[in-house]
Every structure is written in structure tokens, then in C-alpha cells.
Amino acid sequence: MHAVPNVTLNNGVTIPQLGFGTFKIPPADTRQATLTALEVGYRHIDTAEMYGNEKEVGDAIRDSGIDRDDLFVTSKLNNGLHEAAAARTAFDQTLEDLGLEQLDLFLIHWPRPRTGNFVEAWQTLEEFYRAGRVRAIGVSNFKPHHVRRLMENSVVTPAVNQIEIHPYLTQDDVRAFNAEHDIATEAWSPLAKGTVLRDPVIVRIADDRGRTPAQVTLRWALQRGDIVFPKSVTRERVQENSLLFDFELSEADMAEISALNRDERTGSDPDENG
Ligand SMILES: NC(=O)C1=CN([C@@H]2O[C@H](COP(=O)(O)OP(=O)(O)OC[C@H]3O[C@@H](n4cnc5c(N)ncnc54)[C@H](OP(=O)(O)O)[C@@H]3O)[C@@H](O)[C@H]2O)C=CC1
Numbered sequence: 001m002h003a004v005p006n007v008t009l010n011n012g013v014t015i016p017q018l019g020f021g022t023f024k025i026p027p028a029d030t031r032q033a034t035l036t037a038l039e040v041g042y043r044h045i046d047t048a049e050m051y052g053n054e055k056e057v058g059d060a061i062r063d064s065g066i067d068r069d070d071l072f073v074t075s076k077l078n079n080g081l082h083e084a085a086a087a088r089t090a091f092d093q094t095l096e097d098l099g100l101e102q103l104d105l106f107l108i109h110w111p112r113p114r115t116g117n118f119v120e121a122w123q124t125l126e127e128f129y130r131a132g133r134v135r136a137i138g139v140s141n142f143k144p145h146h147v148r149r150l151m152e153n154s155v156v157t158p159a160v161n162q163i164e165i166h167p168y169l170t171q172d173d174v175r176a177f178n179a180e181h182d183i184a185t186e187a188w189s190p191l192a193k194g195t196v197l198r199d200p201v202i203v204r205i206a207d208d209r210g211r212t213p214a215q216v217t218l219r220w221a222l223q224r225g226d227i228v229f230p231k232s233v234t235r236e237r238v239q240e241n242s243l244l245f246d247f248e249l250s251e252a253d254m255a256e257i258s259a260l261n262r263d264e265r266t267g268s269d270p271d272e273n274g
């Protein structure tokens with residue numbers, strides 16, 4: 001695996017720009033899949049209480065024998081747990097399941113503007129951060145108007161905003177807002193769950209560069225400056241997805257891929273998700 005560059009967050013904490021995603025990995029397969037990623041060389045893992053596999057991610061971290069300081073682990077506060085007492089219990093459980101005393105990054109998974117209270121959730125994350133139980137806190141699936149409301153009612157600026165981004169959903173407006181506020185952008189489903197890999201433009205650029213469509217798609221995200229964590233349970237793909245730092249896309253390649261945008265989500269619209 002090539003050396004992965006770090007991104008420095010707004011509080012000075014550094015995060016590897018490439019990580020391993022764990023959504024939809026069944027618990028029975030998660031320990032092995034995560035161990036494979038760690039063996040290949042990944043040092044950043046993205047999980048969530050919602051994925052139902054934090055315990056098995058924790059098993060892999062423990063069994064890998066890798067120094068805790070060399071790993072970056074992210075988890076997320078599940079929907080329905082925005083109220084302070086519920087958030088505290090959930091955070092304790094996440095740390096226990098992962099077998100960690102301190103998390104690297106904890107996010108509010110969705111803003112849930114209709115049924116949740118993300119301001120109360122955020123103030124509780126600030127409490128964990130002040131107590132040193134998490135090195136950085138952030139949000140996920142937040143639109144600029146959600147982040148503005150949060151910032152008007154809190155002290156800590158989110159370190160990251162993790163949103164859906166891939167060539168069919170480039171999210172230029174949210175990325176620009178994040179950059180303006182020194183919030184790092186994380187791109188979830190960077191392969192659009194595999195659908196962009198058949199796109200003729202991506203296939204052609206991959207052929208021209210002697211790379212795979214997945215490598216070209218991930219490289220596009222990295223060159224835009226985003227943090228990515230593709231998921232795969234297939235060792236060869238996990239390896240393939242890590243070989244991104246010995247080639248560059250030209251400005252023309254970048255522009256062609258960005259022009260594939262059609263504002264097409266694979267997931268929900270954050271304003272409509274609760
Ligand atoms: N904050 C949020 O709301 C969300 C966060 N996330 C995070 O982002 C991570 C990544 O997103 P995810 O939704 O998993 O989707 P991805 O865009 O990472 O795509 C994963 C799919 O692509 C396939 N794949 C992976 N690599 C290759 C390759 N090199 N060639 C061909 N196919 C490939 C995988 O298959 P296979 O496994 O069979 O190899 C899987 O079906 C998640 O795991 C999660 O950590 C995701 C969704 C929402």
C-alpha cells in the first residue's frame with residue numbers, strides 16, 4: 001500500500017485521507033474484513049452504531065496488534081439518540097464495543113431536522129470532546145443551513161462534514177461552504193456503491209491511465225481534497241482501492257469526471273430523512 005497523506009483538521013488533529021468503510025459488512029464478516037484492510041495497510045476505519053458491527057471492528061483492532069496511536073477510528077451517533085442522556089449512553093456503548101478509551105472522531109450521523117434535535121446532540125458531543133474522550137467531533141449529512149444553526153448555538157466548529165459525494169453527486173455547494181468554515185469534507189459512498197464504475201467516461205480514463213475505474217474515481221475525490229473510505233469485503237479490491245498515490249489525473253480528466261454530475265443521490269436527502 002502507498003503512504004497515505006494526512007489531512008489536518010481545524011483543531012490540529014490529523015486524519016489519513018484514505019480509510020476503510022464498514023457499512024453493510026455483516027457482523028459475522030466484519031472482523032475478517034477489517035483485519036484484511038489493516039493487513040493491507042489501512043489505518044483509518046469508518047464505522048457507526050447504525051452498522052451493527054462496532055464490536056467486530058473492535059475485535060479486529062484488538063487482534064491486529066497495531067498500536068492504538070497508529071489508528072484513526074470514526075463512529076457516529078445514531079438517529080433517535082439526539083437527546084443528551086441517550087447520546088451519553090450511546091457514546092459509552094460505542095467506546096465499549098470498539099474496546100477503546102478514546103475515539104478519534106465522533107459524528108452526528110444525520111441532522112434529522114424534523115424529529116431530532118441536533119443542537120442538543122452537538123452540545124453533548126462538545127461535552128465528550130472537552131472531557132478528552134474524543135479527539136475531534138463533526139457532523140454527517142448536514143446541509144449548510146443545518147451547520148449554520150448548529151454554529152449559532154454552540155462553541156466548537158465541526159471538524160468534518162461527512163456527506164454523499166461521487167461523480168454523479170459532486171456537492172460543490174456544500175463542499176465550498178465546508179471549506180469556507182474550515183470544515184473538512186468526507187465523501188461517503190465515493191464509488192456510488194459501485195454504480196459509477198461502469199460509466200463510459202470513467203472506463204475510458206481508466207483505460208488511458210492503465211488504472212481501474214475504482215482507482216480513477218477515488219483519485220478524483222482525493223485530488224479534490226476530500227477524505228474517502230471505500231468499502232469492500234474483497235481482498236483484491238481492498239488492495240486495489242489503496243493504490244492511489246503513484247498517479248495523477250490531469251486537469252482535463254478531473255473536469256470530465258466532475259461534469260458527470262447529475263445531482264443523483266444513492267441515499268436520502270438530509271432534509272427528508274426524519
Ligand atoms: N455517513 C453516512 O450517512 C454514510 C457513510 N458511509 C460510509 O462510507 C463508506 C463507503 O460507502 P459505501 O456505501 O460502503 O459504498 P462505496 O461507494 O464504498 O461502494 C461499495 C461497493 O462497491 C464495491 N467495490 C468496492 N471496491 C470496488 C472495486 N475496486 N471494484 C469494484 N467494486 C468495488 C463493493 O463491493 P464488495 O464489498 O462486494 O467488494 C461494494 O458493493 C461506508 O462503508 C461507510 O463507512 C456510507 C453511506 C452513508
Ligand SMILES: O=C1CO[C@H](CO)[C@@H](O)[C@@H]1O
Binds near residue numbers: 048266
Ligand atoms: O451510514 C449510512 C450507510 O448507508 C445508508 C444508505 O445509503 C445511509 O442511510 C446511512 O447513513
